Amino acid sequence: MEDKYFIEGGHSLNGTVVVSGSKNASLPILVASLLTSDRSVVSRVPYLADVDNMLKMLSEIGAQISYQDHQVIVQARELQARGQLFQFAKTMRASFLLMGALLARNGSGCLPLPGGCAIGARPVNLHLKGLARLGAEIEIDKGMVAVSAKRLRGCEICLDFPSVGATENIIMAATCAQGITTLVNAAAEPEIVDLACFLNQMGARVTGAGSPVVQIEGGRPLHGAVHSVIPDRIEAGTYMLAAVAAGGQIKLKQVIPEHLRVVIDKLREAGVDVDEGTGELFVQAPRDLSPLIIATAPHPGFPTDMQPQFTALLATAGGTSRITETVFENRFLYVQELCRMGACIESSGDTIIIRGIKSFKPAQVKVTDLRAGAALTIAALGAWGETEIDCIYHLDRGYEDLEDKLSGLGARIRRVAEQAANL
Ligand code: EPZ
Numbered sequence: 069m070e071d072k073y074f075i076e077g078g079h080s081l082n083g084t085v086v087v088s089g090s091k092n093a094s095l096p097i098l099v100a101s102l103l104t105s106d107r108s109v110v111s112r113v114p115y116l117a118d119v120d121n122m123l124k125m126l127s128e129i130g131a132q133i134s135y136q137d138h139q140v141i142v143q144a145r146e147l148q149a150r151g152q153l154f155q156f157a158k159t160m161r162a163s164f165l166l167m168g169a170l171l172a173r174n175g176s177g178c179l180p181l182p183g184g185c186a187i188g189a190r191p192v193n194l195h196l197k198g199l200a201r202l203g204a205e206i207e208i209d210k211g212m213v214a215v216s217a218k219r220l221r222g223c224e225i226c227l228d229f230p231s232v233g234a235t236e237n238i239i240m241a242a243t244c245a246q247g248i249t250t251l252v253n254a255a256a257e258p259e260i261v262d263l264a265c266f267l268n269q270m271g272a273r274v275t276g277a278g279s280p281v282v283q284i285e286g287g288r289p290l291h292g293a294v295h296s297v298i299p300d301r302i303e304a305g306t307y308m309l310a311a312v313a314a315g316g317q318i319k320l321k322q323v324i325p326e327h328l329r330v331v332i333d334k335l336r337e338a339g340v341d342v343d344e345g346t347g348e349l350f351v352q353a354p355r356d357l358s359p360l361i362i363a364t365a366p367h368p369g370f371p372t373d374m375q376p377q378f379t380a381l382l383a384t385a386g387g388t389s390r391i392t393e394t395v396f397e398n399r400f401l402y403v404q405e406l407c408r409m410g411a412c413i414e415s416s417g418d419t420i421i422i423r424g425i426k427s428f429k430p431a432q433v434k435v436t437d438l439r440a441g442a443a444l445t446i447a448a449l450g451a452w453g454e455t456e457i458d459c460i461y462h463l464d465r466g467y468e469d470l471e472d473k474l475s476g477l478g479a480r481i482r483r484v485a486e487q488a489a490n491l
Contacts (some may be wrong), residue, residue: 070459071486072456072460072484074481075451075455076451076453076480076481077448078141078451081311081315082310082316082323083319083477083478084320085320086320086322087299087302087307087321088138088299089112089298090262091465091466092299092302093263093275093428094110094113094122095119095162095296096124096162098123099122099168099236100240101144101292102169102272103169103173103244104270104292108142109139109293110295110296110297111295113140114468116465118465121163121381123135123140124164125371126142128153129147129148129166130148132145148174149289154179161182161190164192165233165236165237165240166179167241168199168237168239170215170276171204171215171220172220172245175216175218176313180211181208181213187399188398192234194227195233195237196215198227198237202220202221202238202241202242203219206439220244222285223249224249225250227252227254227430230253230255230256230366234255236263237301239251240267243267243274245284245287248283248286252280252281253280254277255366256279256412258327259298260282264309267290269294270290271288271291272285272290273285299322302371302439304320304328304349305328305371306374306413307379308320309446310449311351311353312340312354312357313380313381314353314414315353317350317351317352317353325344325349332344334360335364337360338356338357338358338359338385339354340352340354357381357385357424359382360378360382360389360390361391361460362390362391365395374439375391377443378391379391380411380443380446381414382422384422384424388425390420391422392418394418397418402435402444405436405444406444408431408442409429409448410427410431411428428452429452430448430454431456433456433457433458434458435462436459438466439464442467449479460483
């Protein structure tokens with residue numbers, strides 16, 4: 069059943085929004101809990117489709133799970149991959165994070181080779197190269213990847229690209245390798261730091277997380293841990309841009325401004341007032357928005373997960389803006405949907421040129437991926453009239469209580485189930 073959003077734009081956003089726990093920190097941390105047979109408690113885990121899917125996979129593998137009030141209690145006394153796992157794994161790429169944990173805990177793992185998605189081919193060659201360097205035998209056959217290792221041995225691994233998932237997979241496997249592993253050109257996202265923090269609370273010794281060189285002292289006994297997940301910086305950034313696009317002023321609570329340094333800097337460059345408090349951010353929409361030149365990059369550069377949202381915002385800024393996407397090869401699919409709402413955007417290769425228009429026109433648009441959905445929502449909030457947004461299941465993957473949080477700020481947004489919408 070494909071739900072839709074109907075958003076009546078032209079209403080400013082005002083008030084306070086509480087940021088949820090990070091999806092992209094929760095997923096690897098929940099996987100890391102499999103590295104011990106002890107019980108772990110992970111708090112501030114957001115209610116999202118992707119989290120739900122991951123928890124289903126963990127219980128398919130044999131973990132006992134309980135999940136209430138945003139807190140997951142998980143214990144994997146033993147792991148065994150069963151048939152159902154593949155069904156879940158096919159629907160979510162992040163399932164490939166299980167490979168490192170299965171290899172570390174069981175000495176083997178078998179998962180579907182993740183397919184591509186709307187934003188790119190999304191290969192896992194860097195994950196597999198790292199696991200092979202640690203001593204894993206890898207076999208790919210009929211779309212399945214099987215890895216096995218009698219023992220994992222620490223070593224130096226250099227990543228061709230600072231892949232977030234490969235960094236997470238390798239760190240988790242390396243915690244159970246004999247000896248020291250040094251990961252060079254590692255991803256440095258805050259979610260990597262949060263994973264390392266959880267692993268160290270489990271008794272691992274991971275140093276350098278958040279920098280391009282991470283060292284893991286393997287072979288240490290791992291036990292259960294209690295951890296609270298960091299706030300979702302991309303959710304926070306999305307609400308900041310929504311407030312600027314719709315007009316108004318909002319306060320964000322339970323946010324870490326440091327994780328949004330580049331986003332805050334770019335908003336200020338465009339003329340937006342952003343004040344920082346302890347765990348809080350205040351955003352005041354300006355009368356006029358100045359154009360920007362943006363190039364996405366691995367952290368601490370401009371986050372690719374905020375690229376579509378900035379395109380939606382800059383589509384009604386003054387002058388001409390330019391955005392270059394350097395991380396994914398196909399992350400501009402949403403542009404054609406924005407153009408259906410009147411945006412004036414040309415794309416050539418990895419760059420789009422955005423000529424500011426006065427305001428969006430409402431239209432019926434379709435979501436192609438999670439952050440594209442965020443961009444269309446931001447555009448709809450600023451459009452004069454009612455926009456219909458189809459395939460919002462993509463948004464359910466990454467934004468907890470989106471319509472409640474937006475309505476709480478004054479947006480006119482309603483979710484309609486497919487059948488009802490067709491009546
Ligand atoms: C994580 O995906 C995030 N997902 C993505 O967020 C985010 O966009 C991405 O990191 C980059 O920041 C989760 O954390 C669950 P990558 P991941 O491996 O790990 C290429 C969202 O909206 N690559 O850093 O899959 C790859 O094709 C999602 O929340 C290889 O070539 O990203 C891409 O071009 C979208 N070989 C680039 O690296 C590999 O083995 C970055 O991918 C792995 C990656």
